[in-house]
Amino acid sequence: MFRQLIKPRNLRIPTLANRFYSFDPSSQPRIRIGSEAPNFQIDTTKGKIDFHEFIGNDWVVFFSHPADFTPVCTTELGAFAQLEPEFKKLGAKLIGLSTEGVESHNEWIKDIEQYNSTNVNFPIIADENKEVAFKYDMLSEEQFQNINSGLVPTVRSVFVIDPLKKIRAMITYPPSLGRNSAEVLRIVEALQVADNNGVVTPIDWTTGKDVIIPPTVSDEAAKEKFGDFTKHFDYLRTLKLK
Structure with a gap:
């Protein structure tokens, strides 16, 4: 090929x-x-x-x-x-x-x-x-x-x-x-959005779409931090970043 x-x-x-010459598998960084x-x-x-x-x-x-x-x-x-x-x-x-x-x-x-x-x-x-x-x-x-x-x-x-x-x-x-170069760009943007806002991004997320509140954040803390959000299940809550 x-x-x-x-x-x-x-x-x-x-x-x-x-x-x-240092190609010993045991020395390869993980x-x-x-x-x-x-x-x-x-x-x-x-x-x-x-x-x-x-x-x-x-x-x-x-x-x-x-x-x-x-x-x-x-x-x-x-x-x-x-x-x-x-x-x-x-x-x-x-x-x-x-x-x-x-x-x-x-x-x-x-x-x-x-x-x-x-x-x-x-x-x-x-x-x-x-x-x-x-x-x-x-x-x-x-x-x-x-x-x-x-x-x-x-x-x-x-x-x-x-x-x-x-x-x-x-x-x-x-x-x-x-x-897919656009996917690599999306990855960088999604990581930065997650880091800067304390959220995670769902499948196929792009700028402007809803993000997810991590399950480790309580409803009370989420309300205080983000304001209104949509609660689909106890573990899945979404919102649109302002």
Whole structure:
């Protein structure tokens, strides 16, 4: 399947000196909701970064791609680039990753911008050593078993990280399935609404729709905090935020 996704002109084997050798499964960080996002220092299309410094006091959407010059990824990066102003309104930064080098990324960006009629302004990580792919478990079982080989495509991972450097949401897609960029934007907005208002959001929630009062909040406390609300069941109470 990966042979169909990757153009032969970009198939490069990293040198032994560039390989990352700490791929012991027992040392792999356990990424969970609420765990700290593993830090790393690495080259990107916007220069070298320290990931925690890059996050700063913002939200971050961190997403990986199987390889450069792949068809689905070209559409995805373009879609994220087009939505970047909306993410910025939420105080969220975008950053991508592929297990190829900066030079390859920069050439690929030309295709992305041409196909999607947009500019890619966010950085793309050059994870040639696959260190970040390992730390964030961005590999299928087959690719993990072959991590010490040449070009190893990652799965399509998405991590939403808050200003405290905590993982708040994760989505993993197979290489054959393109993501929904609008859903990722919805996730960031819904998390912020929940944090800022002490509520939770129901299925398919979007701005302006009713939210849910957590069951841990009593009716009396909910009335004092929110005013009027609709009580469907003891455990399901909804309201429209003002």
